Each structure stands twice: as C-alpha cells, then as structure tokens.
Amino acid sequence: MSAPEQLLGIEAVSVVLGGRMVVRDASLTVAPGELVGLLGPNGAGKTTLLRAVLGLVSPAAGSVEAVGPVGYVPQRHEFAWDFPIDVAGAVMSGRTRTIGWFRGPRAHDRAATEEALELAGLTGLRRRPIGELSGGQRQRVLVARALAAEPGLLLLDEPFTGVDVPTQELLNELFGRLTAEGRGLLMTTHDLAAAARTCTRVILLNRTVVAEGGPELLSDADQMLRAFGLDRAAATSGAEVTA
16 A cells, blocks of 8 residues: 555644634645644644644634544643553553553553653653653653554644753654654644754744745744744744744
C-alpha cells in the first residue's frame, strides 16, 4: 500500500466557542515526514485547532480529515500528575482506546508501551511514580504516552515550554526520528528560534492562517508583524514571543 499524500487536511475550518469566533476559515495540511510548526499570539486559536482535529470541539464550518491514529501531547499542566501511577502505567494509558476500559493489556499493547518508553528515553524510569518526575521527565512521559497509540500523526501542544536544554535536545532528536519514519507532526510553539531550527514548515495563525512557508518565514518582518503585531526589530531578532 502506498503512503498517503497527507496525514492531515484542515479545510476552511471555523470554530465558535461561547458565541465567539475563535478560529476563522483556517486551512492547513501535514504530510508524512513533516514537522509543521503552528505559531501565533495568545488567543490565536492554536490549541482550539488541535482540539478540532481530535474531535473535542466541533467546527461551525469546514472539514477536518486525519488519516489513521492521531496521538496528542497536551500541555503539561493538563495532566493529573498527582494520580498514583508509575511511568509505565501512564504511558500504557495511551492505549486505553485500543485496549478498552474493562480489559487488560495484551502482548501487543505491552510491546507498544515498551517501544514508546525506549523512544522517549524512559526505560530506566518505568517504575518511578509520576509525581516524583522533573518537568523534563514529565514532558517525555506525555510524548511516550501519545506514541504508545502508534499514531501516524502526532499533535504537540507547546512541548518545549518549561523544559531544560537536554530535554529539548532529546525531543528534537526524537521528532527527527519520527519524521524520518514517515510520521507527521503538528506542533504549537511560542519559541521562534526553536521553530526555525526544527520545523520543516511553519504556519502563522491569528484566528486564521496569516502565512505559511519554510522556516525562513520567521525572518520575514512583514509577515511576523501581521501575525504577532511585533515591531520590526523583534520580528527579525528570532526572540521568543508568547504564543
């Protein structure tokens, strides 16, 4: 079977929450082997767009089509780190939809969990309670949990926020390995410099898609000004901005 031309297609999607248009007429794609960065200011609709892909919010207009399983890495504060479970258990929970609520894991579920732990560099921490983990270790747990579902498409919501440099480097290496395998990644981030280094393509979002292109787009002062309202000095400095 030939590989799909794209793993995600979002076409003219609008999302209304609480009577307010949060996303308007947004279109984007993610193809196999791509790491696509989604950047924009606070309230731009980035997380909402990810949730529309997951079916957690319903578009008021437009369509979302994803091919195969989709993995989701939420922002770290969205996970219950005080839950009494170890690292392996947390990663295994990424297979809940496959296993079912009242069934035990099968051999393939255990194998997928072990592979995800290894990919995220967590094998040696498998029995550690998640409440005892550092911020970087917690981020790796969330990535491994998403990978346990064996997704072709991975959605990442601010994966680099609040993690140390070694964790950033490990994640960058992992994301490169995943794209080399033909998986597609869509990542929200507020770090322009990191996006310029790691993304194969970037999309500027401010309720709607303002611009898209290669990482060099992040050095385009006019487009950055349109997306973020930055002055020209900030837009060309590669400085971190809140998104």
